[in-house]
Amino acid sequence: MSFVAQAITLATSSLHAMVPLSLTATGETFNEKAGSFNIGLEGTLLLSAFTAVIGAEATGSYFGGLIVGMLTGMLISLVFAVIAIYWKGDQMIIGIGVNLFALGFVAFGLIAVWKTPGHHGLANWYPPRIPTPIGALSPLVPFAVVMAIITYLLVNKTVFGLRVKASGENPESVDVAGLSVERIRLVSALFGGALAGIAGAYLSIDWLSFVTKEISAGRGFISLACVVFSGLDPLLAFGGAFLFGFSEAFAIFLASMPGGPPIPYFFVYMIPYIVSLVVVTGVIGRRRFPAALGTPYRRE
Amino acid sequence: MTQQKRSRVREYLSGMARPLGETALAIAIGLVGGAVIMLIWKYDPLHAYIALFKGAFGGVDEIASTLSMATPLILTALTFLIGVKAGLFIIGAEGQVYLGTVGAVAASLFVLPPGVHLLVALLFSMVVGALWSLPVAILKVTRGVHEVISCIMMNWIAVWLTRYMVNYPLVDPARSEKTITVAPTSRFPILIPRTELTLAIAVSIVAAIVIYYFLWHTSLGYQFRAVGLNPEASRYAGINQLRIIILSLVMGGMTAGLAGATQVVGRPPTWALYGTLANIMNLGFNGLAVAMIGRTHPIGSIFAAIFFGGLYTGARQMQVPGPSPSLPYIEQLGEVVRGTAGAGVTIELIGAVQGVIVLAVAVPGALDMLRKYLRRRRGR
Numbered sequence A: 001m002s003f004v005a006q007a008i009t010l011a012t013s014s015l016h017a018m019v020p021l022s023l024t025a026t027g028e029t030f031n032e033k034a035g036s037f038n039i040g041l042e043g044t045l046l047l048s049a050f051t052a053v054i055g056a057e058a059t060g061s062y063f064g065g066l067i068v069g070m071l072t073g074m075l076i077s078l079v080f081a082v083i084a085i086y087w088k089g090d091q092m093i094i095g096i097g098v099n100l101f102a103l104g105f106v107a108f109g110l111i112a113v114w115k116t117p118g119h120h121g122l123a124n125w126y127p128p129r130i131p132t133p134i135g136a137l138s139p140l141v142p143f144a145v146v147m148a149i150i151t152y153l154l155v156n157k158t159v160f161g162l163r164v165k166a167s168g169e170n171p172e173s174v175d176v177a178g179l180s181v182e183r184i185r186l187v188s189a190l191f192g193g194a195l196a197g198i199a200g201a202y203l204s205i206d207w208l209s210f211v212t213k214e215i216s217a218g219r220g221f222i223s224l225a226c227v228v229f230s231g232l233d234p235l236l237a238f239g240g241a242f243l244f245g246f247s248e249a250f251a252i253f254l255a256s257m258p259g260g261p262p263i264p265y266f267f268v269y270m271i272p273y274i275v276s277l278v279v280v281t282g283v284i285g286r287r288r289f290p291a292a293l294g295t296p297y298r299r300e
Numbered sequence B: 001m002t003q004q005k006r007s008r009v010r011e012y013l014s015g016m017a018r019p020l021g022e023t024a025l026a027i028a029i030g031l032v033g034g035a036v037i038m039l040i041w042k043y044d045p046l047h048a049y050i051a052l053f054k055g056a057f058g059g060v061d062e063i064a065s066t067l068s069m070a071t072p073l074i075l076t077a078l079t080f081l082i083g084v085k086a087g088l089f090i091i092g093a094e095g096q097v098y099l100g101t102v103g104a105v106a107a108s109l110f111v112l113p114p115g116v117h118l119l120v121a122l123l124f125s126m127v128v129g130a131l132w133s134l135p136v137a138i139l140k141v142t143r144g145v146h147e148v149i150s151c152i153m154m155n156w157i158a159v160w161l162t163r164y165m166v167n168y169p170l171v172d173p174a175r176s177e178k179t180i181t182v183a184p185t186s187r188f189p190i191l192i193p194r195t196e197l198t199l200a201i202a203v204s205i206v207a208a209i210v211i212y213y214f215l216w217h218t219s220l221g222y223q224f225r226a227v228g229l230n231p232e233a234s235r236y237a238g239i240n241q242l243r244i245i246i247l248s249l250v251m252g253g254m255t256a257g258l259a260g261a262t263q264v265v266g267r268p269p270t271w272a273l274y275g276t277l278a279n280i281m282n283l284g285f286n287g288l289a290v291a292m293i294g295r296t297h298p299i300g301s302i303f304a305a306i307f308f309g310g311l312y313t314g315a316r317q318m319q320v321p322g323p324s325p326s327l328p329y330i331e332q333l334g335e336v337v338r339g340t341a342g343a344g345v346t347i348e349l350i351g352a353v354q355g356v357i358v359l360a361v362a363v364p365g366a367l368d369m370l371r372k373y374l375r376r377r378r379g380r
Helices: A003-033 A041-059 A063-085 A091-115 A140-157 A157-170 A171-176 A181-208 A219-230 A233-253 A273-285 B003-042 B045-057 B062-083 B093-109 B116-142 B148-168 B200-217 B221-230 B232-234 B241-265 B283-294 B298-321 B329-338 B349-362 B367-378
Strands: A119-122 A130-131 A135-137 A211-212
Touching: A003 A041, A003 A135, A003 A140, A003 A157, A003 A181, A003 A233, A003 B116, A041 A091, A041 A181, A041 A211, A041 A219, A041 B003, A041 B367, A063 A091, A063 A181, A063 B349, A091 A211, A119 B093, A130 B298, A135 A211, A140 A157, A140 A181, A140 A233, A140 B093, A157 A171, A157 A181, A171 A181, A181 A219, A181 B148, A219 A233, A219 A273, A219 B062, A219 B093, A233 A273, A273 B116, A273 B148, A273 B221, A273 B329, B003 B045, B003 B116, B003 B349, B045 B116, B045 B298, B045 B329, B062 B093, B062 B200, B062 B221, B062 B283, B062 B298, B093 B116, B093 B241, B093 B283, B093 B349, B116 B148, B116 B241, B200 B221, B200 B241, B200 B298, B221 B232, B221 B241, B232 B241, B241 B283, B283 B349
Parallel strands: none
Antiparallel strands: A119 A211, A130 A135
């Protein structure tokens, strides 16, 4: 393979690796702007990747799968919102609960639905592809870009965005203005859940065409790192997702080099996580987070 | 017993009633959640839970197995709860367990007398676990990186580093799918022959008691709890918060490392770490659940760990194929009770049950909500 061809392969696989991170991170920036912190994204990705395959096989359509994945993400966010926002439960514990539940439920579900332990492939499955000069791309690649821009505009240029920011910074002011902090946070959580659900569906029915019990592989957590890196700016979160997508694609690229990787592939696979840690450490001092992030709103 | 003493005991017990009631409710919600999932896929929850109980506590061997499963969970629960008491959310036990295991196996590269060798293996695992928690502490203290983010990254780096260690430096030359078998001189003695239960359980329980004593009966432990309860006030009181952050992470790293060690030097018949890491996977994350069910209390965590140990052990019996559906239902139950049949439910369902329990624990004042709801229904 020539150098140019290799570079192009690396670029398209980076874009595909970016999609789930970008969608999840974009949605979570919105959720965190409103004041909630969801560490259950890993579980959301896993559960929606699983249900999307059921949806895709039941409807026989790519779109059907995406919708089922999205609805799954929203359902989990609804559970999160009810416990965290309305019942004022601890957001970290809820996130851990979702992650633990997803790990067990998906492993159980793979056997319950398809009688296959750990892995189920979609047969004769051809997700749609857009032909571009650098190769065939999933329609969710441009979708992820568009969603990052839309989220940015939603947060910064609309009245609703202003209310979202206010419920994260100073929920009392929202309450005094006669609006419901809970409802604004619920809508933001559902938005984040919908994007994470689509991201999960993308993993199974678009990118990989199979589902495994560990398909999310830490991507929910890396998305959180993207969010922290971005300081809750959706466009920067997108940039972070691209960086991590690139490092993931680069790791796979190195590991599959003819003649073996230059270093043991175990170290190659550490790259995305080391990059995350270094990047987050490098920018963290310059980031400011909403004052009420992670604290439930209680009327005085 | 004097009158005064008796009333103090009563006060203490009534103080325990609420947390115990809420925990029982959370567990009940988890089991109901599991039953709903089973019903959706047409498994029999009654069979499953009878088999689960029988598999976990049905005999000496089962109880030994349950206790042996609980051994590492007590220690990883300690990691999490030490953090919680100091106001940190440490989810890095997973990675620290991995490297602690590597440390304990690496001790077998040396030849030492029995007993001493075991101590060295435990020391190695604690030192390596603590070292793995240090970057989290340093990044938190110097750069303000949230411990959740750095723990997550350190966990994943640990996965790949451990896989490398298992596959290269510590690989068994005869069987490449696992590490070298740990030296017999570095093993815990087996308590009940032909079971997995070793003296390692004592180490876990002692560790829990030590941490309890430390947190509630020493001045440094008091500082931990002060920082966790009110960082502002503790700063005014002159408590060095950075020191508390570093110490809590290091202590947590030590108990997590020890948890890893118990899986190789304290658990027959393998006495080694598999290349898939299957025998240590999720111990750290399950420890979070244990700590939460144990109301983030060291002694509570011992009981919570035995409960979860029972779930994992009993799940094996639950997985045994169910009785023939053509039998009358009462005879089906009989087979499950005798243990000749299970319920055919995959082991992993337990993970889902565990997740629901943790979600239920997250609901504050769940008991009050239930009481209010029942009162409203009765009023109608």
